[in-house]
Amino acid sequence: MTQTTPVKTLAAGIAITALTSLGTVALAQDAFPSEPIQLVVPWGPGGPGDTYGRMLAQAINDNNLLPQPVVVVNMPGGGTTIGSRDVRDADADGYRLLFSHQTLITAELMGTSDFGPDDFTPVAETNNFCLVYGTSAESGFETMEDLQAAAEAEPGSLTDATLLGSLSHFSSAMLNDAAGIDMRYVNVGGGSARTTSLMGGHTQVAIMSPTDVIRSDGRLRALVYMGPDRHPDLPDVPTTTELGYGFESCLNYWWFAPAGTPDERLDTIRAALEQAVALPSLQEAMTSRGVTPEFYSGEALDARIAANATALSSVAGALQ
Amino acid sequence: MEQLLASFSQLLTPVPLFFIALGTILGVVIGAIPGLGPAMLIALLLPLTFYMDSVNALIMLVSIYVGGISGGLISAALLKMPGTPAAIMTTMDAYPMAMSGQASRALSLGVIASFVGGMISWVFLAALSPSLAEFALRFGPYEFLALVLMALILISAVSQGALLKGLIGALFGFGVAIVGPDVASGVIRLNFGYDELNAGFRLLPTLLGLFVVSQLIEMLVGNQKPVQQASTTAMDILRNTGNMVKHWGNVLRSSVIGTWIGILPGVGSAVAAIVSYSVTRNVSKKKEEFGKGSEEGIVAAESANNAAVNGALVPLIALGIPGSVVDAILIGALIVHDLQPGPGLFREQPQVAYGIIAAALIANIIMFAFMITCAGYIAKVAKIPKSLLAPAILVFCIIGVFTATNRFFDVWIMLGFGVIGYLLRRAGVPIGTVVLGFILAPIAESELRNGLMLYNGSLWPMVTRPIALAFVIASVAMLAWPLVSKSLAARRHAPD
Numbered sequence: 001m002t003q004t005t006p007v008k009t010l011a012a013g014i015a016i017t018a019l020t021s022l023g024t025v026a027l028a029q030d031a032f033p034s035e036p037i038q039l040v041v042p043w044g045p046g047g048p049g050d051t052y053g054r055m056l057a058q059a060i061n062d063n064n065l066l067p068q069p070v071v072v073v074n075m076p077g078g079g080t081t082i083g084s085r086d087v088r089d090a091d092a093d094g095y096r097l098l099f100s101h102q103t104l105i106t107a108e109l110m111g112t113s114d115f116g117p118d119d120f121t122p123v124a125e126t127n128n129f130c131l132v133y134g135t136s137a138e139s140g141f142e143t144m145e146d147l148q149a150a151a152e153a154e155p156g157s158l159t160d161a162t163l164l165g166s167l168s169h170f171s172s173a174m175l176n177d178a179a180g181i182d183m184r185y186v187n188v189g190g191g192s193a194r195t196t197s198l199m200g201g202h203t204q205v206a207i208m209s210p211t212d213v214i215r216s217d218g219r220l221r222a223l224v225y226m227g228p229d230r231h232p233d234l235p236d237v238p239t240t241t242e243l244g245y246g247f248e249s250c251l252n253y254w255w256f257a258p259a260g261t262p263d264e265r266l267d268t269i270r271a272a273l274e275q276a277v278a279l280p281s282l283q284e285a286m287t288s289r290g291v292t293p294e295f296y297s298g299e300a301l302d303a304r305i306a307a308n309a310t311a312l313s314s315v316a317g318a319l320q
Numbered sequence: 321m322e323q324l325l326a327s328f329s330q331l332l333t334p335v336p337l338f339f340i341a342l343g344t345i346l347g348v349v350i351g352a353i354p355g356l357g358p359a360m361l362i363a364l365l366l367p368l369t370f371y372m373d374s375v376n377a378l379i380m381l382v383s384i385y386v387g388g389i390s391g392g393l394i395s396a397a398l399l400k401m402p403g404t405p406a407a408i409m410t411t412m413d414a415y416p417m418a419m420s421g422q423a424s425r426a427l428s429l430g431v432i433a434s435f436v437g438g439m440i441s442w443v444f445l446a447a448l449s450p451s452l453a454e455f456a457l458r459f460g461p462y463e464f465l466a467l468v469l470m471a472l473i474l475i476s477a478v479s480q481g482a483l484l485k486g487l488i489g490a491l492f493g494f495g496v497a498i499v500g501p502d503v504a505s506g507v508i509r510l511n512f513g514y515d516e517l518n519a520g521f522r523l524l525p526t527l528l529g530l531f532v533v534s535q536l537i538e539m540l541v542g543n544q545k546p547v548q549q550a551s552t553t554a555m556d557i558l559r560n561t562g563n564m565v566k567h568w569g570n571v572l573r574s575s576v577i578g579t580w581i582g583i584l585p586g587v588g589s590a591v592a593a594i595v596s597y598s599v600t601r602n603v604s605k606k607k608e609e610f611g612k613g614s615e616e617g618i619v620a621a622e623s624a625n626n627a628a629v630n631g632a633l634v635p636l637i638a639l640g641i642p643g644s645v646v647d648a649i650l651i652g653a654l655i656v657h658d659l660q661p662g663p664g665l666f667r668e669q670p671q672v673a674y675g676i677i678a679a680a681l682i683a684n685i686i687m688f689a690f691m692i693t694c695a696g697y698i699a700k701v702a703k704i705p706k707s708l709l710a711p712a713i714l715v716f717c718i719i720g721v722f723t724a725t726n727r728f729f730d731v732w733i734m735l736g737f738g739v740i741g742y743l744l745r746r747a748g749v750p751i752g753t754v755v756l757g758f759i760l761a762p763i764a765e766s767e768l769r770n771g772l773m774l775y776n777g778s779l780w781p782m783v784t785r786p787i788a789l790a791f792v793i794a795s796v797a798m799l800a801w802p803l804v805s806k807s808l809a810a811r812r813h814a815p816d
Contacts, residue, residue: 045370047658073726074370077519078508079501085515112507159774164504186461186773187504187766192660192668200457200663202774216667 032265033068038096039255042083042103044076052253052291053099056126056273059282065272079103079165081113084256088119092258094265097123101251102167105309109316110165117305123255123266124273125296125304127286130227130250131171132237134213135205136198137221144179144223144243147205151181161188161203165319168207171226171249173315178245195220207249210234211290226250247311252304270297324446327674331682336376340679343380344686347387348394348694352702353709354401355539358388359646359752363527364713366653367720374657375671379679381653382633385646386438386683389589389629390691391698393430393622398423398550398699406589406628409597409621415550417613424556425563429615430622431691432564433571437623438684440575441582441630446677448583449666452638453673456663459639461771462782466791467641468764471585473798475645475756482748483799489749493757494764496521503766504773516729523652524724525734526758528717530751531649533738536714538745539706549703554693567619570600578624582631586756588644589625589632596624598808630680637665637673641763645752648759656724 041053050072057070075083080103087098098120108116141147151158160183162169169185176183183205188197194206199219213222214233222237226249230239240247255273257266276282277295286293296304331337350361362381369377392407397414410430417426459467476486499510500520511517564571574596581592600620601610610617632643640661642648654661659669666673691698721734741751775781783789 044656044658050658074724075726077500077522077725082519112501184773184776186770188770189766190660192664193662195668196457196662196664197460200460202460 031067032094032268033066035095036068037066037070037094037269038073039070039099040073040075040083040087040096041099042075042080045074048289049099049101049253050074051289052127052286055282055285056099056276059276059279060272063276063279065275066268079107079112081107084113085115087256087258088115090258092121092260092262094257094261094269096258097269098256099253100256101253102170102308102312104254104256105305105312106165106167106170109170109313110320112165117254117256117309119259120256121259121261121266122301122305123257123297124270125252125254125294125301126273126277127291127293128250128252129209129291130225130231130248131168131207132210132213132222132226132231132234133172133175133205133224134198134208134220134222136201137219138201139198139204139221141204141223142221144238147223148179148181151183155182156184158205159184159186159203161186161194161197161206163187163189163194167249167251167312169319170312170315171207172205173319174247174249174311175224175226175240175245177315177318178240178247179243209290214290249311252308254301254305273297323670323674324678327671327678328682330375330671331379331675331678336379336675336679337682339372339376339380340383340682341686343383344387344683345690347384347389347683348391348687348690349387349698349701350384351388351391351407352394352403352698353704354395354399354403354702355535355706356709357392357404358385359649359755360532360535361388362646362649362653363524363531364716364720366524366527366649366656367724369653370656370724374659374669375675377657378650378653378659378672379675381650382676382679383683383686385650386626386629386680387687387690388646389625390431390434390438390687392625393427393434394691394695394698395702397426397430398552398695399702401702403702404589406593406625407621408590409593410618410625412597412611413609413614413617413621416611417615417618418550420613422613423550423552425560425615426613426618427552427691427695428557428560429563429567429618431557431688431695432561433567433574433619433622434626434691435684435688436571437575437578437626438630438687439681440572440623441579441627442677442681442684444579444583445630445633445680449634449638449673449677452634453663453666456639458787459663460781460785461767461774462785462788463791464639464641465764465767465771466782466788466795467585467639468760468767470791470795470798471641472757472760472764473795474584475586475753482750485747485749486753489744489751489753490757490760492744492749493754493759494761496526496754497758497761498765503762504769516727521733521737521758522725522730523656525721525730526737527649527652527755528721529734529737530741530744530754530758532713532717533734534741534745534751536710537738537742539710541742549699551699552696554696557692557695563615564619567615570616570619571623574600574620574623575627578627579631581624582628582643583634585635585639585641585643588646589628592628592631593621593625594808596620598811601811626684633676633680636661637676639663640665642756642759645755648756651759 041050043049054072057072061069090096107113135141160172162185164187188194197203210231213220225231225237225239274295277293283293350356389406392403395401395403396407396411397418400415402408402411414426472490508518577596578592597620632647635641635643636647651661721730
């Protein structure tokens with residue numbers, strides 16, 4: 001007595017649908033990624049961070065390193081917290097990633113966001129560059145000793161052009177601690193505003209990128225380089241290590257996924273990124289912009305992020 | 321100098337040339353349509369330039385500016401409607417002349433005056449801005465703060481004669497700009513508990529809402545008057561070019577006036593045209609012809625308003641301070657392309673700074689050729705019913721805002737500002753002052769706070785540093801401007 005009732009048909013239909021969709025889910029997991037991966041860049045289009053993100057996405061896409069394209073999504077504002085908050089709250093499925101740097105740590109330390117790197121799963125580091133501490137060529141300061149002497153002669157008389165709460169601010173603080181000098185901070189802003197302020201003699205020192213100094217036609221002078229070894233284009237500038245300051249400061253560009261993203265999915269992305277970073281075309285494009293393409297993942301990456309978090313939090317109290 | 325030449329050779333290649341020509345032509349057409357203007361078009365196209373090379377983007381936007389101010393002449397002469405506020409003075413004489421059967425003579429005079437005005441002021445632009453940028457290295461925070469205050473008072477003082485409403489507009493703009501991250505500490509303020517407001521009111525939705533959406537509402541709500549139209553052809557315009565020769569003195573004077581008024585921060589083409597028109601009438605031997613089809617009037621207004629375009633680009637490129645409302649939007653364009661406006665632009669991004677200067681000249685030449693050949697056709701386009709234009713523009717606005725930040729929230733912000741902008745327009749508050757206030761507020765605030773940090777909390781350097789003091793004195797003097805403005809207005813109404 002089997003009579004097909006509408007209810008039974010419906011139940012069967014639901015069962016079949018459920019089974020097939022389960023099947024597709026399983027299939028999708030096998031073939032990650034099955035749709036484009038969105039890379040949230042927490043800056044506006046055109047800036048340095050956006051440019052590096054796009055270079056990496058393009059390298060992956062042009063060379064088919066992933067079966068699906070990586071699409072850059074700009075979510076600027078709020079000192080990068082708008083974009084990072086978006087990825088933190090996204091599904092942990094590997095399809096929405098964040099491209100950021102130390103600002104994720106400094107924002108939490110300064111209290112502008114209530115989350116930090118610990119609220120994400122780190123994917124990889126792809127590129128970095130280290131900072132310089134410098135002055136105007138007309139300032140009369142040739143070396144760190146000159147600066148220290150001037151700062152000691154008249155404490156609080158010298159000003160540092162910075163962006164409060166940014167890595168530059170933290171780097172200046174670490175340097176001041178190590179060198180035992182006292183500087184007043186002026187919130188001048190980003191790169192170009194800072195170099196203009198130095199050249200106009202309104203402020204005396206600032207954290208800059210090496211390219212700012214190299215391309216200044218001799219109008220700016222680097223006093224100390226915050227990388228592990230001397231910068232090839234600034235061979236006369238000592239490093240923080242040589243001067244015995246005991247810290248380094250670099251901008252490291254990191255890829256993050258929402259916390260709890262399955263590792264096998266992230267490994268797929270890591271493999272693609274490692275290949276992308278090794279591409280000669282990418283190496284050339286980044287190096288010409290003064291950026292070092294370098295790939296880190298796994299424990300090495302965790303250690304780099306942790307080291308930064310420790311170093312930055314050691315001076316955070318003094319900045320607030 | 322060699323960098324400028326390098327920029328010319330870079331721009332005189334197919335792709336940049338295409339963007340300059342596109343910008344100029346779009347600008348002329350938009351300028352000719354009453355109610356639409358270069359400010360609106362630049363705001364509208366801003367999101368489309370996100371993925372363009374920044375030089376191409378900026379030269380296209382500057383070309384729109386050049387074309388837009390010129391295009392207003394066409395509807396002024398042929399439709400008795402100033403296509404842009406900058407063409408109001410042109411309408412006074414160009415339309416009576418056109419109605420007496422001499423439309424081609426009016427257009428011919430206007431186009432040539434625009435062209436010559438653009439060329440003369442360009443020399444000032446190219447010569448002054450690099451040296452001004454170098455000089456501006458001496459500007460510390462308080463110099464910039466004083467300059468910004470001067471700009472705000474200036475724009476309020478001359479905004480359609482209503483100082484109080486202008487100031488209200490500027491202060492409203494200030495208020496809107498304060499929401500979001502504190503410029504000095506990055507601490508989020510006034511977000512009313514909405515995380516969506518953590519970045520503040522963003523440039524694009526605010527700008528498009530205040531400027532474009534409010535205009536669309538006004539267009540749709542307002543009734544459209546049928547217009548009588550004069551016509552012309554390219555041959556007629558060319559045949560009349562000889563008329564121009566006897567006006568060389570007027571062109572020279574009006575261009576110089578226009579350039580300098582343009583250089584003053586905050587005020588642009590519309591004010592330049594009013595001032596040079598008044599001056600020219602005062603020195604004219606045929607004062608009685610003004611307002612009834614005076615050649616001198618057309619020449620004075622058109623050479624000055626075009627000269628002011630280049631003049632207003634000087635503080636934009638050299639100081640990062642807008643020379644007019646359109647320049648305030650161009651500052652926004654620089655910022656979204658991550659170019660820091662200010663004295664550093666020539667040094668850090670010479671290809672952009674010199675590119676803008678070179679593009680201004682090329683656009684002026686293209687404008688001349690296009691206006692001479694196509695004025696008659698453009699007048700027809702200018703008569704497109706607004707009911708067809710407005711919905712298309714609105715769709716553009718929504719797509720533009722959404723693609724810029726990938727958040728629908730910003731679309732609501734834009735529509736909200738559209739309504740606010742419409743109400744402000746109805747109340748007689750000039751929208752230009754709101755936009756300038758919005759753009760200038762963060763500059764003023766950060767310079768003030770940097771100054772306080774730099775000078776240990778003291779405000780005295782505002783009056784002890786000579787450059788800052790000069791701007792402060794000029795600002796105070798400008799507050800007396802309404803009296804002058806009233807007497808100008810009285811004269812302006814006399815011929816009616």
